[in-house]
Amino acid sequence: MPGVFFPEWLCCRLHRSVPVSSFRTDIETAVPALRRYARALTRNAETADDLVQETLVRALRSEHLFHGGEIRSWLFTILTNLNRNRLRSLARRPSVVSLTDQDAPDASGPELGGRDIERALALLVEDQRHALLLVVLEGLSYREVAEVQGVPIGTVMSRLARARSQIKAYLDGERPALRRIK
Numbered sequence: 391m392p393g394v395f396f397p398e399w400l401c402c403r404l405h406r407s408v409p410v411s412s413f414r415t416d417i418e419t420a421v422p423a424l425r426r427y428a429r430a431l432t433r434n435a436e437t438a439d440d441l442v443q444e445t446l447v448r449a450l451r452s453e454h455l456f457h458g459g460e461i462r463s464w465l466f467t468i469l470t471n472l473n474r475n476r477l478r479s480l481a482r483r484p485s486v487v488s489l490t491d492q493d494a495p496d497a498s499g500p501e502l503g504g505r506d507i508e509r510a511l512a513l514l515v516e517d518q519r520h521a522l523l524l525v526v527l528e529g530l531s532y533r534e535v536a537e538v539q540g541v542p543i544g545t546v547m548s549r550l551a552r553a554r555s556q557i558k559a560y561l562d563g564e565r566p567a568l569r570r571i572k
Contacts, residue, residue, distance in 0.1 A: 416461045417449055423462065423528050424469055430523045431473050433508075441476070445469040463534045466524065470538055477516075510560040518553035521546050 424445060428438035445468045449456075456464060511519055517539065524530045524538060532550075536543040 413453055413456065413461070414450075417446065417465065420462050420465050421446070424465055427466065427523060427528055428469060428473070430511075430527055431520065437476075441469055441472055444472055448472070460534060460537075462528075463530065463537050466528070466530070466534075466538045467540075470520065506561060507557070510557045513560060514553050514556060518549045518556070521549040522553040522557075525550060 421442065424442045425438060428441045428445075429435060432438045432441065445465060448468050449465055511522075514522070521535050521539065524535045525532070530538070532543050532546050536546045539546065
């Protein structure tokens, strides 16, 4: 698994010479999807790799808590919860923002479309962005996303509809609508 640092004891658990259970095999096959989702959530390769590593450690330690079902959904739930904890921890600290070359406006180049989509995703509410990434990037069903997020399937459908319309509006150049607060 290139790019991810695993402690020696974890590598030994994942790559044993003795027969490996289907649980561990399923976990190992889910690693690329976990990495994609973590990178989309964090927008930072190192932080994403740390999240994936912690997810794998928790999953292997909690094997006895897994009672069947879709293991990918279970792993995405663990990763999502770890990311929420990370964001709560970061919210308690003052933020430092650095200006980079990516902040400079660039009116040309093939990367422009990707940057627009990235900016549109960044403007979404966290729950909407997570639901959209799980459906579009990871191919989870609405029911699986509902399990991961711990909400009814109708809420997932609503979040996806809002996310898609906001991204379309952003890419069409419309100004974001102001929310009414009563």
